[in-house]
Amino acid sequence: MKLEILAAVHLAAVRLVVPVRLAAVGVATATFASAVLAAPAVAQGLPIATTPLEGLRLAAGESIELELDAPLPARSLGLWWRGDLGEAWFELLDPNGAGLGVQPIVAAHDLAPDVVGLDRPAGAASVSGLTHAYGGPAAGARLTLVGPTTLSGLTVVWIGPGATPLQPTPLPVAAGAGYPKPFIYDRASWGALAPQCGVSYCNTTHVALHHSASSADFQASTWSQAAANVQSIQAYHMFTNGWCDVGYNYLISKQGWIFEGRAGGDDVKGAHDGKNCGSMGVCVMGYFHPPVNNAPTAALLEAFGELAAWKCDQQGIDPTGSAFYAGLGAVEQTLYGHRDVSATACPGDSLYAELPALRADVDGKLSGGVGTSGTLKGVLYDATLGIGARIAGGTVALSDGTFTTSASDGYWEFPLPAGTYPVAATAPGYRVAHSSETVTGGDVWESLGLVPSPGSPTLVVTPLAGSSFASSTGASPSSAVWLGYAGVPGIPPVPFGAAGDLWPHLATLQTVYLGSVGGSGVLNVNLQVSGAPSGLTLHLQCYVLTAGQARLTNGAAWQAP
Ligand SMILES: [Zn+2]
Structure with a gap:
């Protein structure tokens, strides 16, 4: 029996390397003889290959270790089996056979018959896992099973590896009534595969919190890595779980980046807790449970809060209450963890423990109500690093010239009468972001993400007291130029909107009036240059108008790298 297994295993490019107890091999009912490497294929641009192995039985205390050669350079590895789970873990191996990080394997969830798609019979898998290789493709994997x-x-x-996703520039969130939808990276941005089936919709009454149960997900340190992980999660759901598409409606990285999940847009029915109809499934990418115990970051919690607040406000969901969940056929708390409705550890102990605080957070975000005045508030953050990357010293301005400076934690606020307010924000080195908020009473949160403009020039202007002043730039670029500013007490911001902060296609000397100076101070003029040809030199000059006389104060030059 043992020799038979090993021979078959070798044929299949699978090595049984460490039979910890030989008896384990002797009793194993493995029939690896049928193990055949499926030829690598390219599924919608993503190389995919499968290694089907038949079966195995280990008694308590028995264990085996399998090494598998990758049939293609692998960025991610997913696996599943039917049956039960003793203890199991796996890791990808680099070309020298070195391990790239051990990943525990967990009992699969989300596998109710109605969510299983085209690729295999309903209810087939009960154990699954997914891991990733960073810094280059893997050449193999090691799988350890303990009875x-x-x-x-x-x-x-x-x-x-698929095409490496490149981080797009977040566009300003569209103004509208209600709690703003946070910026979400859409499917095109992370390189989604086309779904393999149609969509259906339910009236959303609940928000479900999940984790991806992949410690490798939590190790992503760049946007491109996080986006590639979303790619792999989708491929895993489609080619390992056999679903039509990625199961979750949204996915959140530890940096607070929010990615669109299942195709179909708002309120599309996902496949995430086996109940699905009426629940928006949100997956936090990481492993928030023993033995890994990733710690939820402030950024991911805030991102979840913003996402849930938007949906709760849109659908009239009480984030601290309970409601009838159609898919479950019972009343359930509106913001719940996967384990509340299914036999699973998901979303993990450390993330599940945050649910009461998250409910209170969302309730606080929505506590506006109707009144005659309220407080418009939020934080400034770096949109490329997530909501946890706060920007201190930035300027947030209203269209009437009122402005404030963000605190050391990025926080800012305006007490305001009820009304609708265009808002602009910037900071040195960042582009101007716009929003529009309606204050009806209580607190209105609007956290503003700024996009950096590395290499752009900052010109410091020292105007004369009592004068008005302007900034000008003489250049002949074929690029668009945005003007931002950092607030200085006494200097009102540039009117924003039509021409105040956008100079398209500068061809000649341009002048933009910035406003009057009530006192002395320093104005930081931050020119944001998009698409400047390499070597282009922008000459920036500022002058002060006093009694009809223009007096040059200082200037600077900047050359595009
Ligand atoms: Zn889950």
Whole structure:
């Protein structure tokens, strides 16, 4: 029996390397003889290959370790099997056979018959896992299984690198009534595969909190890595779980980046807790449960709060209450964890413990109500780094010239009469962001993400007391130029909107009037240059108008790198 297994295993490019107890091999009912590497294929641009293995039974205390050669350079590895789970973990291996990080394997969830898609029979998998390789593709993987376990249909899916997603510039969130929808990176931005089936819709009454149960997800340190992980999660759901598309409606990285999940837009029915109809499934990417215990970041919690607040406000959901959940057929808390409705550890102990605070947070965000006045408030943050990357010393301005400076934690606020207010914000080195908010009473939160403009010039102007002043730039670029500013007491901001902060296609000397100076101070003029040809030199000059006389105060030159 043992020799038979090993021979078959070798044929299949699978090595049984450490039979911790030989008896384990002797009793294993493995029939690896049928193990055949499926030829690598390219699924919508993503290389995919599967290694189907038949089955195995280990008694308590028995364990085996399998090494598998990757049939393609692998960025991610997903696997599943039918049966039960003793203890199991796996890791990708680099070309030298070094491990790239051990990933525990968990009991699969989300596998109710109505969410299983086209690729395999309903209810087939009960154990699953997904891990990623950073810094280059993996050449193999090691799988360790500890009994007692009986598994069959073990299938390993190798996911090659797709096109590397490039972070798009977040566009200003569209103004509208209600709590603003946070900026969400859409499917095109992370390189989604086309879904393999149609969509259906439910009236959203609940928000579900999940984790991805992948510690490798939590190790992403760049936007491109996080986006590639979303790619792999989708491929895993489609080619390992056999679903039509990524199951979750939204996914959040530890940096607070929010990614669109299942295709179909707002209120599309996802596949995330086995109930689904009426629940918006939000997956936080990480492993928030023993033995990994990733710690939820402030950025991901804030992102979840903003996302949930938007949906609760839109649908009239009480974030601290309960409601009838159609998919479940019972009353459930409106903001719940996956484990509240299914037998699963998801979203993990450390994330589940945040749910009461998250409910209170969302309730606070929505506590506006109707009144005659309220407070418009929020934080400034770097949109490329997530809502946790606060920007201190930025300027937030209203169209009437009122402005304030963000505090050390990025916080800012305006007490305001009820009304609708265009808002602009910037900081040195960042582009201007716009929004529009309606204050009806209580607190209205609007956290503003700024996009940096690295390499753009900052010109410091020292105007004369009592004078008005302007900034000008003489250049012949074929690029668009935005004007931002950092607030200085006594200097009102540039009127924003039509021409105040956008100089399209500068061809000649341009002048933009910035306003009157009530006192002395320093004005930081931050020119944001988009698409400047390399080597282009912008000459910036500022002058002060006093009694009809223009007096040059200082200037600076900046050359595009
Ligand atoms: Zn879950």
